[in-house]
Amino acid sequence: MKDQAKEGYFLKSYDEFADVIFRHCFFRLSDRDKAKDVTQETFIRFWKYLAEEKEIVNQRAFLYKIANNLIIDEYRKKESFSLDQMQEEIGFDVGVDFREDLETKDLSQRLVALIETLPDKYREVLVMRHVDGLSVKEIARVTGETENVVSVRIHRAIEKTKTLYEKFA
Amino acid sequence: MRNLLKQFKKGSREVRLTVEEKSAMRQALLQFAQENPVAHTSQAKNSRTVVSPYSFMRKARGFKVLSATVIGGILIGGTVSFAAEGALPGNVLYPVKTGVNERVRGVVAVTPQAKAEWDIALVERRLTEMKEVGSLESIPSETKEFARKNVRKYAERAQRRIVEFDDNDDDERALEVAENLARVLQTYEKELLEDIHKKTSEQDNDEDKQANVEIKKSSKFKKETERVRTTVSTSTPSVKIENSINNTEREKRPSEDTNSIRIKKSGTESLEKTIDDIREVRENLEKRNKEKKAEYERRKETRKEEGQKEEKDEERKTYISAPSSESER
Numbered sequence: 001m002k003d004q005a006k007e008g009y010f011l012k013s014y015d016e017f018a019d020v021i022f023r024h025c026f027f028r029l030s031d032r033d034k035a036k037d038v039t040q041e042t043f044i045r046f047w048k049y050l051a052e053e054k055e056i057v058n059q060r061a062f063l064y065k066i067a068n069n070l071i072i073d074e075y076r077k078k079e080s081f082s083l084d085q086m087q088e089e090i091g092f093d094v095g096v097d098f099r100e101d102l103e104t105k106d107l108s109q110r111l112v113a114l115i116e117t118l119p120d121k122y123r124e125v126l127v128m129r130h131v132d133g134l135s136v137k138e139i140a141r142v143t144g145e146t147e148n149v150v151s152v153r154i155h156r157a158i159e160k161t162k163t164l165y166e167k168f169a
Numbered sequence: 170m171r172n173l174l175k176q177f178k179k180g181s182r183e184v185r186l187t188v189e190e191k192s193a194m195r196q197a198l199l200q201f202a203q204e205n206p207v208a209h210t211s212q213a214k215n216s217r218t219v220v221s222p223y224s225f226m227r228k229a230r231g232f233k234v235l236s237a238t239v240i241g242g243i244l245i246g247g248t249v250s251f252a253a254e255g256a257l258p259g260n261v262l263y264p265v266k267t268g269v270n271e272r273v274r275g276v277v278a279v280t281p282q283a284k285a286e287w288d289i290a291l292v293e294r295r296l297t298e299m300k301e302v303g304s305l306e307s308i309p310s311e312t313k314e315f316a317r318k319n320v321r322k323y324a325e326r327a328q329r330r331i332v333e334f335d336d337n338d339d340d341e342r343a344l345e346v347a348e349n350l351a352r353v354l355q356t357y358e359k360e361l362l363e364d365i366h367k368k369t370s371e372q373d374n375d376e377d378k379q380a381n382v383e384i385k386k387s388s389k390f391k392k393e394t395e396r397v398r399t400t401v402s403t404s405t406p407s408v409k410i411e412n413s414i415n416n417t418e419r420e421k422r423p424s425e426d427t428n429s430i431r432i433k434k435s436g437t438e439s440l441e442k443t444i445d446d447i448r449e450v451r452e453n454l455e456k457r458n459k460e461k462k463a464e465y466e467r468r469k470e471t472r473k474e475e476g477q478k479e480e481k482d483e484e485r486k487t488y489i490s491a492p493s494s495e496s497e498r
Contacts, residue, residue, distance in 0.1 A: 040198065044198065130181075149341075
Protein backbone atom coordinates (compact mmCIF):
# COMPACT_ATOMS: atom_id res chain seq x y z
CA MET A 1 0.00 0.00 0.00
CA LYS A 2 1.34 3.48 -0.90
CA ASP A 3 1.64 6.18 1.76
CA GLN A 4 -1.34 8.19 0.53
CA ALA A 5 -3.51 5.13 0.13
CA LYS A 6 -2.54 4.07 3.63
CA GLU A 7 -3.51 7.48 4.99
CA GLY A 8 -6.84 7.25 3.20
CA TYR A 9 -7.46 3.78 4.64
CA PHE A 10 -6.54 5.07 8.11
CA LEU A 11 -8.94 8.03 7.95
CA LYS A 12 -11.70 5.84 6.59
CA SER A 13 -11.22 3.45 9.51
CA TYR A 14 -11.35 6.40 11.89
CA ASP A 15 -14.63 7.70 10.41
CA GLU A 16 -16.15 4.26 10.62
CA PHE A 17 -15.03 3.17 14.07
CA ALA A 18 -14.32 6.35 16.12
CA ASP A 19 -17.78 6.44 17.68
CA VAL A 20 -17.98 2.77 18.54
CA ILE A 21 -14.50 2.69 20.04
CA PHE A 22 -15.29 5.83 22.03
CA ARG A 23 -18.54 4.28 23.28
CA HIS A 24 -16.74 1.13 24.29
CA CYS A 25 -14.10 3.15 26.19
CA PHE A 26 -16.76 5.26 27.84
CA PHE A 27 -18.61 2.27 29.24
CA ARG A 28 -15.42 0.67 30.46
CA LEU A 29 -13.88 3.77 32.04
CA SER A 30 -17.01 5.73 33.05
CA ASP A 31 -15.14 8.94 32.21
CA ARG A 32 -15.71 10.94 29.02
CA ASP A 33 -12.30 12.68 28.92
CA LYS A 34 -10.38 9.48 29.58
CA ALA A 35 -12.49 7.70 26.96
CA LYS A 36 -11.54 10.39 24.42
CA ASP A 37 -7.84 10.05 25.26
CA VAL A 38 -7.94 6.28 24.95
CA THR A 39 -9.83 6.50 21.64
CA GLN A 40 -7.20 8.83 20.20
CA GLU A 41 -4.36 6.66 21.49
CA THR A 42 -6.04 3.60 19.97
CA PHE A 43 -5.95 5.17 16.52
CA ILE A 44 -2.35 6.37 16.98
CA ARG A 45 -1.29 2.81 17.73
CA PHE A 46 -3.35 1.58 14.81
CA TRP A 47 -1.45 3.96 12.52
CA LYS A 48 1.92 2.82 13.90
CA TYR A 49 0.91 -0.74 13.16
CA LEU A 50 -0.15 0.18 9.63
CA ALA A 51 3.14 2.05 9.11
CA GLU A 52 5.12 -1.04 10.05
CA GLU A 53 3.25 -2.85 7.25
CA LYS A 54 2.03 -5.64 9.48
CA GLU A 55 -0.93 -7.71 8.41
CA ILE A 56 -4.34 -7.08 10.01
CA VAL A 57 -6.87 -9.90 9.71
CA ASN A 58 -9.94 -8.42 11.38
CA GLN A 59 -9.77 -4.63 11.54
CA ARG A 60 -12.65 -4.18 13.98
CA ALA A 61 -11.44 -6.85 16.41
CA PHE A 62 -7.92 -5.44 16.14
CA LEU A 63 -9.07 -1.92 17.09
CA TYR A 64 -10.98 -3.31 20.07
CA LYS A 65 -7.92 -5.27 21.10
CA ILE A 66 -5.78 -2.10 21.15
CA ALA A 67 -8.46 -0.19 23.06
CA ASN A 68 -8.85 -3.07 25.51
CA ASN A 69 -5.11 -3.11 26.26
CA LEU A 70 -5.11 0.65 26.82
CA ILE A 71 -8.11 0.38 29.14
CA ILE A 72 -6.28 -2.27 31.17
CA ASP A 73 -3.33 0.16 31.41
CA GLU A 74 -5.73 2.84 32.66
CA TYR A 75 -7.04 0.48 35.35
CA ARG A 76 -3.49 -0.19 36.48
CA LYS A 77 -2.87 3.53 36.77
CA LYS A 78 -6.07 3.83 38.77
CA GLU A 79 -5.02 1.13 41.23
CA SER A 80 -1.94 3.08 42.27
CA PHE A 81 -4.21 5.66 43.94
CA SER A 82 -5.16 5.06 47.56
CA LEU A 83 -8.75 5.70 48.59
CA ASP A 84 -7.70 8.37 51.10
CA GLN A 85 -5.69 10.12 48.41
CA MET A 86 -8.68 10.08 46.08
CA GLN A 87 -10.96 11.49 48.75
CA GLU A 88 -8.52 14.27 49.57
CA GLU A 89 -7.46 15.23 46.06
CA ILE A 90 -10.51 14.84 43.88
CA GLY A 91 -13.28 14.54 46.44
CA PHE A 92 -14.04 10.96 45.44
CA ASP A 93 -16.61 9.50 47.80
CA VAL A 94 -16.55 5.71 48.29
CA GLY A 95 -20.04 5.64 49.68
CA VAL A 96 -21.72 6.97 46.51
CA ASP A 97 -24.96 5.11 45.98
CA PHE A 98 -26.05 4.64 42.40
CA ARG A 99 -29.61 4.06 43.58
CA GLU A 100 -30.06 7.80 43.66
CA ASP A 101 -29.18 7.89 39.97
CA LEU A 102 -31.56 5.06 39.25
CA GLU A 103 -34.49 6.94 40.66
CA THR A 104 -33.94 10.11 38.67
CA LYS A 105 -33.00 8.78 35.23
CA ASP A 106 -35.12 6.86 32.74
CA LEU A 107 -34.78 3.09 32.36
CA SER A 108 -32.08 2.99 29.69
CA GLN A 109 -29.93 5.51 31.53
CA ARG A 110 -30.54 3.66 34.77
CA LEU A 111 -29.33 0.47 33.15
CA VAL A 112 -26.21 2.19 31.91
CA ALA A 113 -25.56 3.39 35.48
CA LEU A 114 -26.21 -0.13 36.75
CA ILE A 115 -23.75 -1.69 34.33
CA GLU A 116 -21.08 0.68 35.54
CA THR A 117 -21.26 -1.06 38.92
CA LEU A 118 -20.49 -4.50 37.46
CA PRO A 119 -17.00 -6.01 37.91
CA ASP A 120 -14.88 -5.16 34.89
CA LYS A 121 -14.56 -8.69 33.50
CA TYR A 122 -18.38 -8.80 33.21
CA ARG A 123 -18.71 -5.21 32.02
CA GLU A 124 -16.09 -5.87 29.34
CA VAL A 125 -17.95 -8.76 27.68
CA LEU A 126 -21.41 -7.29 28.19
CA VAL A 127 -20.39 -4.03 26.50
CA MET A 128 -18.67 -5.86 23.63
CA ARG A 129 -21.63 -8.16 23.06
CA HIS A 130 -24.61 -5.89 23.60
CA VAL A 131 -23.26 -2.38 22.95
CA ASP A 132 -20.60 -3.02 20.30
CA GLY A 133 -22.39 -6.04 18.80
CA LEU A 134 -19.25 -8.18 18.56
CA SER A 135 -19.66 -11.91 18.07
CA VAL A 136 -18.48 -14.39 20.73
CA LYS A 137 -15.63 -15.36 18.40
CA GLU A 138 -14.50 -11.74 18.03
CA ILE A 139 -14.72 -11.13 21.79
CA ALA A 140 -12.61 -14.24 22.33
CA ARG A 141 -10.01 -12.84 19.94
CA VAL A 142 -9.96 -9.45 21.70
CA THR A 143 -9.80 -10.77 25.26
CA GLY A 144 -7.53 -13.74 24.51
CA GLU A 145 -9.97 -16.17 26.17
CA THR A 146 -11.65 -19.22 24.67
CA GLU A 147 -15.12 -18.90 23.13
CA ASN A 148 -16.55 -21.03 25.90
CA VAL A 149 -15.13 -18.79 28.60
CA VAL A 150 -16.55 -15.75 26.83
CA SER A 151 -20.04 -17.23 26.52
CA VAL A 152 -20.01 -18.28 30.20
CA ARG A 153 -18.89 -14.80 31.16
CA ILE A 154 -21.66 -13.14 29.10
CA HIS A 155 -24.20 -15.45 30.68
CA ARG A 156 -22.97 -14.61 34.19
CA ALA A 157 -22.81 -10.89 33.39
CA ILE A 158 -26.46 -10.91 32.32
CA GLU A 159 -27.45 -12.89 35.42
CA LYS A 160 -25.60 -10.42 37.62
CA THR A 161 -27.19 -7.41 35.92
CA LYS A 162 -30.57 -9.03 36.38
CA THR A 163 -30.07 -9.60 40.12
CA LEU A 164 -28.73 -6.07 40.58
CA TYR A 165 -31.70 -4.65 38.70
CA GLU A 166 -34.20 -6.66 40.74
CA LYS A 167 -32.45 -5.58 43.91
CA PHE A 168 -32.53 -1.87 43.26
CA ALA A 169 -35.28 -1.23 40.72
CA MET B 170 -34.17 -9.73 30.50
CA ARG B 171 -34.20 -9.31 26.70
CA ASN B 172 -36.25 -6.18 27.19
CA LEU B 173 -33.69 -4.92 29.68
CA LEU B 174 -30.87 -5.54 27.21
CA LYS B 175 -32.79 -3.73 24.47
CA GLN B 176 -33.21 -0.77 26.79
CA PHE B 177 -29.53 -0.89 27.60
CA LYS B 178 -28.62 -0.87 23.89
CA LYS B 179 -30.97 2.05 23.36
CA GLY B 180 -29.40 4.01 26.20
CA SER B 181 -25.89 3.24 25.04
CA ARG B 182 -26.52 4.65 21.54
CA GLU B 183 -26.83 8.11 23.07
CA VAL B 184 -23.14 7.98 23.98
CA ARG B 185 -21.05 9.32 21.08
CA LEU B 186 -18.43 11.94 20.21
CA THR B 187 -19.74 15.38 19.31
CA VAL B 188 -19.10 16.60 15.74
CA GLU B 189 -16.48 19.07 17.00
CA GLU B 190 -14.72 16.45 19.09
CA LYS B 191 -14.68 14.01 16.21
CA SER B 192 -13.28 16.47 13.68
CA ALA B 193 -10.66 17.80 16.15
CA MET B 194 -9.47 14.25 16.84
CA ARG B 195 -9.45 13.50 13.10
CA GLN B 196 -7.28 16.52 12.49
CA ALA B 197 -4.85 15.57 15.27
CA LEU B 198 -4.57 12.01 13.96
CA LEU B 199 -3.97 13.14 10.40
CA GLN B 200 -1.21 15.43 11.62
CA PHE B 201 0.35 12.55 13.57
CA ALA B 202 0.20 10.27 10.52
CA GLN B 203 1.91 12.89 8.37
CA GLU B 204 4.61 13.51 10.96
CA ASN B 205 5.25 9.80 11.41
CA PRO B 206 5.28 8.32 7.92
CA VAL B 207 6.05 4.70 7.07
CA ALA B 208 9.84 4.97 6.60
CA HIS B 209 10.37 6.91 9.81
CA THR B 210 8.66 4.29 11.99
CA SER B 211 10.53 1.34 10.44
CA GLN B 212 13.88 3.13 10.91
CA ALA B 213 13.09 3.71 14.55
CA LYS B 214 12.29 0.02 14.91
CA ASN B 215 15.63 -1.07 13.38
CA SER B 216 17.66 1.27 15.55
CA ARG B 217 16.78 -0.67 18.69
CA THR B 218 19.59 -2.79 20.18
CA VAL B 219 18.82 -6.14 21.73
CA VAL B 220 20.91 -7.42 24.62
CA SER B 221 21.65 -11.13 24.43
CA PRO B 222 20.31 -13.12 27.36
CA TYR B 223 23.59 -15.08 27.35
CA SER B 224 25.84 -12.03 27.71
CA PHE B 225 26.60 -12.93 31.35
CA MET B 226 28.38 -16.09 30.10
CA ARG B 227 31.01 -13.99 28.36
CA LYS B 228 31.82 -12.27 31.63
CA ALA B 229 32.06 -15.56 33.52
CA ARG B 230 34.55 -17.09 31.06
CA GLY B 231 37.58 -16.44 33.34
CA PHE B 232 36.10 -18.06 36.41
CA LYS B 233 37.11 -21.69 35.87
CA VAL B 234 36.95 -22.52 39.56
CA LEU B 235 33.47 -21.12 39.73
CA SER B 236 32.26 -23.26 36.84
CA ALA B 237 33.81 -26.38 38.43
CA THR B 238 31.96 -25.62 41.66
CA VAL B 239 28.74 -25.10 39.75
CA ILE B 240 29.14 -28.42 37.90
CA GLY B 241 30.02 -30.22 41.16
CA GLY B 242 27.02 -28.67 42.86
CA ILE B 243 24.72 -29.74 40.05
CA LEU B 244 26.05 -33.32 40.18
CA ILE B 245 25.69 -33.65 43.96
CA GLY B 246 22.33 -31.90 43.95
CA GLY B 247 21.15 -34.12 41.09
CA THR B 248 22.12 -37.32 42.92
CA VAL B 249 20.40 -36.20 46.13
CA SER B 250 17.24 -35.18 44.34
CA PHE B 251 17.22 -38.48 42.36
CA ALA B 252 17.60 -40.44 45.59
CA ALA B 253 14.86 -38.35 47.20
CA GLU B 254 12.30 -39.31 44.54
CA GLY B 255 11.51 -42.60 46.28
CA ALA B 256 11.45 -41.15 49.81
CA LEU B 257 8.44 -41.72 52.06
CA PRO B 258 7.10 -39.54 54.90
CA GLY B 259 9.38 -39.81 57.92
CA ASN B 260 12.41 -40.32 55.68
CA VAL B 261 15.35 -37.84 55.83
CA LEU B 262 15.11 -37.13 52.11
CA TYR B 263 11.33 -36.62 52.12
CA PRO B 264 11.57 -32.80 52.56
CA VAL B 265 13.91 -32.74 49.53
CA LYS B 266 11.29 -34.61 47.51
CA THR B 267 8.43 -32.23 48.38
CA GLY B 268 10.39 -29.02 48.91
CA VAL B 269 12.86 -29.19 46.02
CA ASN B 270 11.98 -31.82 43.40
CA GLU B 271 8.27 -31.15 43.32
CA ARG B 272 8.64 -27.40 43.55
CA VAL B 273 11.04 -27.39 40.58
CA ARG B 274 8.63 -29.50 38.54
CA GLY B 275 5.80 -27.20 39.63
CA VAL B 276 7.68 -24.18 38.30
CA VAL B 277 8.05 -25.89 34.91
CA ALA B 278 4.25 -26.07 34.64
CA VAL B 279 3.49 -22.57 33.35
CA THR B 280 -0.08 -22.60 32.08
CA PRO B 281 -2.98 -22.88 34.55
CA GLN B 282 -3.97 -26.17 32.93
CA ALA B 283 -0.47 -27.65 33.36
CA LYS B 284 -0.46 -26.44 36.96
CA ALA B 285 -3.78 -28.14 37.61
CA GLU B 286 -2.51 -31.39 36.06
CA TRP B 287 0.59 -31.22 38.21
CA ASP B 288 -1.54 -30.66 41.33
CA ILE B 289 -3.54 -33.79 40.52
CA ALA B 290 -0.27 -35.71 39.98
CA LEU B 291 0.83 -34.51 43.43
CA VAL B 292 -2.38 -35.80 45.02
CA GLU B 293 -1.65 -39.13 43.33
CA ARG B 294 1.90 -39.10 44.73
CA ARG B 295 0.64 -38.39 48.26
CA LEU B 296 -1.90 -41.20 47.96
CA THR B 297 0.80 -43.64 46.78
CA GLU B 298 2.87 -42.66 49.82
CA MET B 299 -0.12 -43.17 52.10
CA LYS B 300 -0.70 -46.57 50.54
CA GLU B 301 2.87 -47.65 51.17
CA VAL B 302 3.17 -46.14 54.64
CA GLY B 303 -0.28 -47.32 55.75
CA SER B 304 0.41 -50.98 55.01
CA LEU B 305 3.72 -51.06 56.92
CA GLU B 306 3.44 -51.98 60.59
CA SER B 307 6.90 -50.69 61.44
CA ILE B 308 5.92 -47.08 60.64
CA PRO B 309 4.83 -45.09 63.72
CA SER B 310 1.27 -43.84 63.83
CA GLU B 311 2.42 -40.17 63.84
CA THR B 312 4.05 -40.62 60.44
CA LYS B 313 0.91 -42.28 59.09
CA GLU B 314 -1.12 -39.38 60.42
CA PHE B 315 1.29 -36.96 58.74
CA ALA B 316 0.88 -38.79 55.41
CA ARG B 317 -2.90 -38.69 55.81
CA LYS B 318 -2.88 -34.95 56.49
CA ASN B 319 -0.66 -34.50 53.45
CA VAL B 320 -3.27 -36.21 51.26
CA ARG B 321 -5.93 -33.84 52.59
CA LYS B 322 -3.70 -30.80 52.09
CA TYR B 323 -2.83 -31.60 48.48
CA ALA B 324 -6.42 -32.55 47.62
CA GLU B 325 -7.51 -29.14 48.94
CA ARG B 326 -4.86 -27.50 46.80
CA ALA B 327 -6.14 -29.23 43.66
CA GLN B 328 -9.69 -28.21 44.58
CA ARG B 329 -8.59 -24.59 44.87
CA ARG B 330 -7.32 -24.86 41.30
CA ILE B 331 -10.85 -25.87 40.22
CA VAL B 332 -12.28 -22.85 42.03
CA GLU B 333 -9.74 -20.64 40.24
CA PHE B 334 -10.92 -21.94 36.85
CA ASP B 335 -14.49 -21.42 37.94
CA ASP B 336 -13.82 -17.83 39.02
CA ASN B 337 -12.24 -17.25 35.66
CA ASP B 338 -15.43 -18.56 34.01
CA ASP B 339 -13.49 -21.40 32.42
CA ASP B 340 -16.07 -24.02 33.35
CA GLU B 341 -14.87 -26.43 30.67
CA ARG B 342 -11.43 -26.74 32.28
CA ALA B 343 -12.87 -26.65 35.80
CA LEU B 344 -15.03 -29.63 34.88
CA GLU B 345 -12.13 -31.49 33.26
CA VAL B 346 -9.87 -31.00 36.29
CA ALA B 347 -12.66 -31.93 38.72
CA GLU B 348 -13.40 -35.12 36.76
CA ASN B 349 -9.73 -36.11 36.66
CA LEU B 350 -9.32 -35.51 40.38
CA ALA B 351 -12.48 -37.49 41.17
CA ARG B 352 -11.18 -40.37 38.99
CA VAL B 353 -7.82 -40.45 40.79
CA LEU B 354 -9.51 -40.38 44.20
CA GLN B 355 -11.89 -43.17 43.21
CA THR B 356 -9.03 -45.41 42.02
CA TYR B 357 -7.09 -44.95 45.22
CA GLU B 358 -10.20 -45.35 47.35
CA LYS B 359 -10.62 -48.83 45.85
CA GLU B 360 -6.95 -49.70 46.19
CA LEU B 361 -6.76 -48.61 49.83
CA LEU B 362 -9.92 -50.55 50.61
CA GLU B 363 -8.42 -53.67 49.04
CA ASP B 364 -5.28 -53.16 51.12
CA ILE B 365 -7.34 -53.02 54.30
CA HIS B 366 -9.25 -56.20 53.37
CA LYS B 367 -6.04 -57.99 52.57
CA LYS B 368 -4.46 -56.92 55.83
CA THR B 369 -7.42 -57.83 58.03
CA SER B 370 -7.80 -61.23 56.34
CA GLU B 371 -4.09 -61.92 56.95
CA GLN B 372 -4.51 -60.92 60.57
CA ASP B 373 -7.62 -63.08 60.90
CA ASN B 374 -5.62 -66.07 59.69
CA ASP B 375 -2.90 -65.38 62.25
CA GLU B 376 -5.45 -64.95 64.98
CA ASP B 377 -7.19 -68.22 64.04
CA LYS B 378 -3.92 -70.04 64.35
CA GLN B 379 -3.24 -68.39 67.69
CA ALA B 380 -6.76 -69.10 68.90
CA ASN B 381 -6.38 -72.79 67.96
CA VAL B 382 -3.23 -73.04 70.05
CA GLU B 383 -5.00 -71.39 72.96
CA ILE B 384 -8.01 -73.64 72.65
CA LYS B 385 -5.75 -76.68 72.72
CA LYS B 386 -3.99 -75.35 75.78
CA SER B 387 -7.25 -74.50 77.51
CA SER B 388 -8.77 -77.92 76.72
CA LYS B 389 -5.78 -79.61 78.35
CA PHE B 390 -6.14 -77.35 81.34
CA LYS B 391 -9.86 -77.96 81.42
CA LYS B 392 -9.40 -81.72 81.54
CA GLU B 393 -7.06 -81.42 84.47
CA THR B 394 -9.33 -79.04 86.38
CA GLU B 395 -12.30 -81.28 85.65
CA ARG B 396 -10.40 -84.14 87.17
CA VAL B 397 -9.54 -82.13 90.29
CA ARG B 398 -13.05 -80.74 90.51
CA THR B 399 -14.72 -84.13 90.48
CA THR B 400 -12.54 -85.24 93.32
CA VAL B 401 -13.21 -82.09 95.34
CA SER B 402 -16.90 -81.66 94.51
CA THR B 403 -17.84 -84.75 96.37
CA SER B 404 -16.56 -83.23 99.59
CA THR B 405 -17.75 -79.52 99.28
CA PRO B 406 -20.67 -78.31 97.06
CA SER B 407 -19.74 -74.59 97.43
CA VAL B 408 -16.39 -75.20 95.73
CA LYS B 409 -18.25 -76.80 92.81
CA ILE B 410 -20.21 -73.66 92.18
CA GLU B 411 -17.03 -71.56 92.34
CA ASN B 412 -15.31 -73.87 89.90
CA SER B 413 -18.15 -73.70 87.44
CA ILE B 414 -17.98 -69.90 87.55
CA ASN B 415 -14.24 -69.95 86.94
CA ASN B 416 -14.76 -72.28 84.01
CA THR B 417 -17.21 -69.99 82.30
CA GLU B 418 -14.87 -67.06 82.82
CA ARG B 419 -12.01 -68.96 81.31
CA GLU B 420 -14.10 -69.87 78.30
CA LYS B 421 -14.81 -66.23 77.72
CA ARG B 422 -11.20 -65.12 77.96
CA PRO B 423 -9.75 -66.33 74.64
CA SER B 424 -12.32 -64.37 72.58
CA GLU B 425 -11.69 -61.17 74.58
CA ASP B 426 -7.97 -61.53 74.05
CA THR B 427 -8.28 -61.93 70.30
CA ASN B 428 -10.35 -58.73 70.13
CA SER B 429 -7.68 -56.74 71.91
CA ILE B 430 -5.06 -58.24 69.59
CA ARG B 431 -7.09 -57.16 66.58
CA ILE B 432 -7.19 -53.53 67.74
CA LYS B 433 -3.52 -53.47 68.57
CA LYS B 434 -2.40 -55.24 65.46
CA SER B 435 -4.60 -53.92 62.69
CA GLY B 436 -3.02 -50.37 62.37
CA THR B 437 -5.35 -49.65 59.44
CA GLU B 438 -7.03 -46.70 61.16
CA SER B 439 -5.05 -44.13 59.20
CA LEU B 440 -5.93 -45.90 55.93
CA GLU B 441 -9.59 -45.99 56.92
CA LYS B 442 -9.53 -42.31 57.80
CA THR B 443 -7.85 -41.50 54.47
CA ILE B 444 -10.57 -43.43 52.64
CA ASP B 445 -13.22 -41.43 54.51
CA ASP B 446 -11.42 -38.19 53.64
CA ILE B 447 -11.05 -38.87 49.96
CA ARG B 448 -14.56 -40.30 49.70
CA GLU B 449 -15.94 -37.05 51.08
CA VAL B 450 -13.94 -34.99 48.58
CA ARG B 451 -14.86 -37.29 45.68
CA GLU B 452 -18.58 -37.23 46.49
CA ASN B 453 -18.55 -33.44 46.67
CA LEU B 454 -16.72 -33.27 43.34
CA GLU B 455 -19.13 -35.68 41.66
CA LYS B 456 -22.12 -33.70 42.93
CA ARG B 457 -20.58 -30.48 41.66
CA ASN B 458 -19.74 -32.00 38.26
CA LYS B 459 -23.30 -33.20 37.82
CA GLU B 460 -24.71 -29.75 38.53
CA LYS B 461 -22.18 -28.01 36.29
CA LYS B 462 -22.82 -30.39 33.40
CA ALA B 463 -26.54 -29.70 33.58
CA GLU B 464 -25.86 -25.93 33.63
CA TYR B 465 -23.48 -26.28 30.69
CA GLU B 466 -26.07 -28.14 28.60
CA ARG B 467 -28.72 -25.54 29.43
CA ARG B 468 -26.45 -22.72 28.34
CA LYS B 469 -25.49 -24.50 25.17
CA GLU B 470 -29.15 -24.74 24.19
CA THR B 471 -29.86 -21.07 24.88
CA ARG B 472 -26.79 -20.14 22.82
CA LYS B 473 -28.05 -22.26 19.97
CA GLU B 474 -31.45 -20.58 20.14
CA GLU B 475 -29.86 -17.12 20.17
CA GLY B 476 -27.69 -18.02 17.16
CA GLN B 477 -30.74 -19.20 15.20
CA LYS B 478 -32.59 -16.02 16.09
CA GLU B 479 -29.69 -13.85 14.97
CA GLU B 480 -29.48 -15.71 11.67
CA LYS B 481 -33.21 -15.19 11.10
CA ASP B 482 -32.91 -11.48 11.89
CA GLU B 483 -30.05 -11.09 9.44
CA GLU B 484 -31.99 -12.92 6.72
CA ARG B 485 -34.95 -10.62 7.33
CA LYS B 486 -32.72 -7.53 7.15
CA THR B 487 -31.21 -8.57 3.81
CA TYR B 488 -34.71 -9.35 2.50
CA ILE B 489 -35.93 -5.87 3.48
CA SER B 490 -32.85 -3.99 2.23
CA ALA B 491 -32.63 -5.72 -1.18
CA PRO B 492 -35.69 -4.15 -2.95
CA SER B 493 -34.92 -0.64 -1.64
CA SER B 494 -31.41 -0.71 -3.11
CA GLU B 495 -32.89 -1.69 -6.48
CA SER B 496 -35.37 1.14 -6.36
CA GLU B 497 -32.56 3.59 -5.60
CA ARG B 498 -30.83 2.53 -8.78
